[in-house]
Amino acid sequence: MSGEMRDLMAWATGRRGPGRVIVLEDSRHVGDVREMVGAESEDGHHRIFAPGDRMDLGENLVGYGGSFRECDAEASLGDDFYLQVQNYSITQYVSVIGPTLVRIADEADFEVWLGDADTAREKGEFADFLANPALLLADLPGLGAPLDGAGPRHRLYVRADGELTVSPYGSALGRLGDGLADLETVWQQVNAASVHPCAVTLATALPEPRRGAELESRPWLSEYLLAVDALRELRSRGVPRVRVSGFGGRLRPENHIAEPVRTPARHLVLWTDESAYLYTSEGSRLFELNRAAGELAELLLCQGSLEAAAEYGRRAALLKVQQFFARAGVVL
Structure with a gap:
């Protein structure tokens, strides 16, 4: 372009x-x-x-x-x-x-x-x-x-x-x-x-x-607009059938637990039967993950911090996922 x-x-x-x-x-x-x-x-x-x-x-x-x-x-x-x-x-x-x-x-x-x-x-x-x-x-x-x-x-x-x-x-x-x-x-x-x-x-x-x-009355609309961007990006890469975290369900059903005070969405987890993805608005970047890593990333986003997420998942595994994204310049 x-x-x-x-x-x-x-x-x-x-x-x-x-x-x-x-x-x-x-x-x-x-x-x-x-x-x-x-x-x-x-x-x-x-x-x-x-x-x-x-x-x-x-x-x-x-x-x-x-x-x-x-x-x-x-x-x-x-x-x-x-x-x-x-x-x-x-x-x-x-x-x-x-x-x-x-x-x-x-x-x-x-x-x-x-x-x-x-x-x-x-x-x-x-x-x-x-x-x-x-x-x-x-x-x-x-x-x-x-x-x-x-x-x-x-x-x-x-x-x-x-x-x-x-x-x-x-x-x-x-x-x-x-x-x-x-x-x-x-x-x-x-x-x-x-x-x-x-x-x-x-x-x-x-x-x-x-x-x-x-x-x-719809504080999730920034997430919706981000989801539309992510779906468009995935379709351009030949991935047409994708679920979006927070829209009709979660990758890990337990992750529907109460979320923190909502802020404008910057990151979003999506998934197919085979893979999970994290899409970030900063540079429109897309990361492909295995489903286990996707579930942990989703938990971090739902809870808003490592400390809150560690109440529902293994801290060591959550920290590993958080550090992976930090090295890529993405703060979860």
Whole structure:
């Protein structure tokens, strides 16, 4: 994947990328956006996507065709990359034949998405289309994902009238001419008033009281989104039938015992009849384990510490698994 495509996918999903990504609806605003970014002396990498011929735009500027906002539409980068844009509620009924960005564009999409998440949690049955490696779910911070790539210091969307937000369905944070620090302040204020940030990302698609309440009642949604990533990664490696720990059961049934206070999910155990896997959001890394090691890793994750897990399993074996992952840079 090229650097341009990697930046675009980070912007579309709301995951933290290597720098700031800005998408414009109207190329007339390129000069104003460059001035705004240039005023931030601490800025490192940034990339701006604007409608038009990419050959005419210059350094750090990429031209695109089509729309990243409209559902049932297509966006393109030159002649080499085409991105379909679909709304969530119909994606299960269409064939995904290339890179596809799936949006929660209204309450109907949100309702179907919640239903799929609840089914996965209760029965361990995930909507099959979500595991397609060609598909990405947009605006994840508005659906329960961590906020480390959600704010205006990481992604911006510039509407045709000069209004600034973080995503095509986001609420306004300001207008061209406002400083990035001002946009960040507004973003933080809106989220501070929300029962479940990010309250900006999907604000024009969903009523915030409904979105916040539904997410607050499902504290496991960050795990669900991580599970979808893991299933997509495994499918790309030819492993199609996988169970996910915490969704319809555990690899080791005894591991359903009470969990610690929930924090945003970073690691997840999955398994097949033959193997177990640990997937980590940090670098999207995947480790294949035997089932015994998988059970111990699961116990460590369920209990949150070696000391708590040792009440239910052999400390020496748990320590061995913990140290193995520590050497690989993964803290269990």
